[in-house]
Amino acid sequence: xxxxxxxxxxxxxxxxxxxxxLKLGADVGDRTFGxxxxxxxxxxxxxxxxxxxxxxxxxxxSCDMAMPEYEIYEKPIVHHLNPITIDDILxxxxxxxxxxxxxxTVSYNTHQAIHFGNSGMLPRLPIERKPxxxxxxx
Ligand SMILES: [Zn+2]
Numbered sequence: 001x002x003x004x005x006x007x008x009x010x011x012x013x014x015x016x017x018x019x020x021x022l023k024l025g026a027d028v029g030d031r032t033f034g035x036x037x038x039x040x041x042x043x044x045x046x047x048x049x050x051x052x053x054x055x056x057x058x059x060x061x062s063c064d065m066a067m068p069e070y071e072i073y074e075k076p077i078v079h080h081l082n083p084i085t086i087d088d089i090l091x092x093x094x095x096x097x098x099x100x101x102x103x104x105t106v107s108y109n110t111h112q113a114i115h116f117g118n119s120g121m122l123p124r125l126p127i128e129r130k131p132x133x134x135x136x137x138x
Contacts, residue, residue, distance in 0.1 A: 004081035018065040053078045060105035077111045
């Protein structure tokens, strides 16, 4: 079992390296049906999740995979590096659900690619930015 950590992710300097580190197999996806869906929605609408989610976005300066020059303009998504399961939610496995080491800010496209990535769904990574063209929060 692969354990991914935020600390290890931050040692990688490029979007490609971070994406390769984060991407999941195509079979690992959120279950979005039946009771699983109900518990998922309940978790993602809980006040505690909202608090932790905000903390992660602030830490990552609202940038894609916390890369300083890749600011996110749409609503940021906070992704679990090691995907959570319904059992994690039911067992209140806080270490996986809320540990900042297991959370990273990503854009919608990057999130899709991490979960369902194939050549057709890869995010279009921005080309090199010019100096000064950086995250507005920095
Ligand atoms: Zn995710």
